[in-house]
Amino acid sequence: MAEVLGLGVTHYPPLSGTDDNLTRVFRGALADPKLPAELRDPASWPERARREWAEDEGVAAGKAHRAALREGFRRTRAALDEFQPDVVLIWGDDQYENFREDLVPPYAVQIYDDLTVHPWRHADESSNMKGKPNVWGEGENTERLIRGHKPFARHLVEGLLARHIDVPYSYEPLHHPGLAHAFLNTVLYLDYDREGFDYPVVTFPLNCYGRKVISFQGNISPLGVERELDPPSPSPARIMDVGAAVARICADSPYRVALVASSSWSHSFLVDSTMRLFPDSAADEKMYDALVAADYSVWENTTLADAEKAGQQELLNWWALLGAMRELGRGPSWTSFVASNIFVSNKVFAVYDAEQP
Numbered sequence: 534m535a536e537v538l539g540l541g542v543t544h545y546p547p548l549s550g551t552d553d554n555l556t557r558v559f560r561g562a563l564a565d566p567k568l569p570a571e572l573r574d575p576a577s578w579p580e581r582a583r584r585e586w587a588e589d590e591g592v593a594a595g596k597a598h599r600a601a602l603r604e605g606f607r608r609t610r611a612a613l614d615e616f617q618p619d620v621v622l623i624w625g626d627d628q629y630e631n632f633r634e635d636l637v638p639p640y641a642v643q644i645y646d647d648l649t650v651h652p653w654r655h656a657d658e659s660s661n662m663k664g665k666p667n668v669w670g671e672g673e674n675t676e677r678l679i680r681g682h683k684p685f686a687r688h689l690v691e692g693l694l695a696r697h698i699d700v701p702y703s704y705e706p707l708h709h710p711g712l713a714h715a716f717l718n719t720v721l722y723l724d725y726d727r728e729g730f731d732y733p734v735v736t737f738p739l740n741c742y743g744r745k746v747i748s749f750q751g752n753i754s755p756l757g758v759e760r761e762l763d764p765p766s767p768s769p770a771r772i773m774d775v776g777a778a779v780a781r782i783c784a785d786s787p788y789r790v791a792l793v794a795s796s797s798w799s800h801s802f803l804v805d806s807t808m809r810l811f812p813d814s815a816a817d818e819k820m821y822d823a824l825v826a827a828d829y830s831v832w833e834n835t836t837l838a839d840a841e842k843a844g845q846q847e848l849l850n851w852w853a854l855l856g857a858m859r860e861l862g863r864g865p866s867w868t869s870f871v872a873s874n875i876f877v878s879n880k881v882f883a884v885y886d887a888e889q890p
Contacts, residue, residue, distance in 0.1 A: 625715025776856030
């Protein structure tokens with residue numbers, strides 16, 4: 534039986550930018566003309582938001598937030614390097630990047646060859662970073678080689694189909710010229726110190742944005758804008774079942790596999806109860822407590838409606854990981870909850886060791 538490592542990270546786009554970029558989304562929400570006037574006053578905000586905004590409008594808090602995220606990636610990268618996987622499978626969301634009006638699968642496996650990607654040349658198609666300075670000072674001609682692993686990806690698709698999970702697959706990108714930002718940022722951040730990332734990668738996109746993936750292009754929208762919504766995402770319980778099947782296929786395979794869930798948690802711009810200013814931290818803390826305790830029933834019994842109300846659409850990527858770890862009888866060996874009110878979302882990191890007592 535092969536060993537399987539579990540990791541949870543974030544692909545938070547502003548982390549790739551400079552410190553003055555970290556409050557961009559929050560400032561945009563504050564400038565929304567339909568935001569109630571009282572919410573523009575920090576005195577009405579939650580205590581954490583007031584503390585982060587402080588007298589410098591988030592500058593010091595942003596530096597501390599970046600430092601905490603770097604520490605999370607340092608810990609997860611160390612676990613990855615110690616494990617030395619044959620392949621890294623990443624669950625991430627596609628926000629109107631590779632999948633658009635002509636095809637929106639509930640989930641898919643991308644059976645790609647090695648890809649040469651240009652993170653900043655194609656940033657407009659994913660992370661809204663085109664033309665903005667990045668923290669590494671890299672230009673539009675910067676290239677990254679992302680190695681693929683077609684034999685494993687084919688093996689995974691065959692195994693899922695044999696388990697009655699009808700998963701689409703593709704050999705080439707459809708609309709995006711490289712990798713959607715959930716996957717590319719995961720690699721960029723796991724190599725934040727630019728020491729190299731040579732592990733083969735297989736990407737497993739999930740339709741996390743569901744009702745808003747085409748209608749809102751999986752992106753920020755002003756208050757008061759109404760559009761005809763799309764069909765929903767798969768349910769959290771279904772995604773847990775998919776994750777469980779992936780884990781069993783990996784464990785029974787000849788490959789050492791790192792399973793990675795990549796997303797931040799509740800996103801402020803999806804939370805109507807906070808007028809899209811702040812994430813739903815109470816909902817995130819509930820899920821995080823269950824994650825730490827390996828209480829998978831809380832995760833399985835959370836409905837899609839619950840997740841959408843809390844702005845936790847992207848948490849479906851973690852539902853896949855939790856389903857996998859439940860299947861393997863694992864609990865986390867290390868976790869970190871990086872809380873924030875003004876930097877879009879709370880972020881969580883987790884390591885599930887390949888060998889546990």
